[in-house]
Amino acid sequence: MVPLYTYSDQNKNRIRELANQLRSKHGAMRWGITPEDLLKVEGVKCHEYDLSEEGFFKKLKRGIVNIAKKVKAALFVPEKLVVVDFDLHPAKKPFGKMHELGHNTIPEHRDILYVCSEHDLDPNVRIAMEFEANLFASEALYPGPLMRSIHTNYPLAMETILHLSELSGGSIHSSAIKYVETSDEVCALLTLEKSEEEGTDGLKLRTQIPSTPFFKKYKRIFADGQFISREHNLASVVFANPADEIIKTEITIRNRNVHFNVHLFYNRYIVLALVLE
Amino acid sequence: MKRDRFKLWDTEGEGPIETGLLSGMNPMEIIDTYLANRNSILKLLRIYYRKSPSEVSSFLGISEKDLERMEKSNELIPHQLAPKIARLFNVDLKQLLIFLGLANASLLSSGGTSEKLPLPIAAQYSGPELTEQEKIDLEELFNMILEQTKKRT
16 A cells, blocks of 8 residues: 555655665665665766865856755756765765665655656655655665664663764764664663853753653653753763763753663764663 | 547536636646646546546555545645556646646746756755745756766766
8 A cells, every 4th residue: 555644654664665675685784885885786876066176166156156055965866866065074975875865766756856856846745755765864874674683782872873873884963863763772862062051051952862662651851952051960071071982971850750871972063962771 | 538528527627627728727727716626636637537446546556535535635645646646647747746736836837947947856955945046046056066977977
């Protein structure tokens, strides 16, 4: 049966299956396969364009320069060509390439994008297709069967997330999200950023992603957008330690009388906090 | 064929379509003016091509009940079905996307972006929906990138 709703479990599973089928059919159900490898075996060319190259900007009008700064990656379906912005952060390139490969692999995306530009689609259709391509990219970078072996063979820890990032080629942030989303353990991922409120340094909560067991047990432990001042244990250890190191600490949520272990990692852009019992 | 046409006159579509075309309307205007809802086009195609609801639903991989609900609804049909519908009725996918409201109606008008935007692309970008001018700028940028890429390979 064809799923009738983009966000239904049935449709999400169909997209994940397409990503896994793609890796399996090319004998690529193992770590170490890059997006470039998959694009190549699918007959899709991939090029990085560098707008800072001499001569390029001279030809561009102001409006084009402005829009160029916003574009990260694109797929030209008839030409079977993926182009990626040279200046896109290296950690984001693998996901961007897999996203475009998703548009090329999901049958109805390929058909639709063969005849019209994504920008001519109804905004709701465009959002739905972007969601599906992101879901594909996430599964293609972190295939379900390989994630299961990670959860079985490695401890629940920030070290495992860093190792997963190395194995998959995905960013530490996207590896952390996938790790928690697919975990059967009680854990959650907090994404925080260094911030200042009323003259006080601290951490501002950007997102919190609970594993299914965590959500069943605790729902959410912080309020969306919550500011955690430097005096709080969670923030003080981040400010006291250098970046790119794993910090382990503990927190107590007093109003709920619960205690958690927290593994923190600051990559100079964001702070990732793996919360576990 | 003649019998089919009479049959269609009795349905909600053929008469209005002929009247609309004779008065110089484009298909989008006809649909907007005469049809009870946008998805009536699905029913029109089904009747015109003499397909039963069970044939259509089975080809699309949905239940007859879902098909009936979609035909009567004014909500967007799932984009996942559009290419299959186009194949089943052998109609132009781009036109169908527009008729079903899945793509912008401006593609059909001379003032729209379609004539300036012939390049099918899927681009990831940050920010809100693009304006018409931004879409044209984006198209120009990608034409240049495409040219440059072709020169290199």
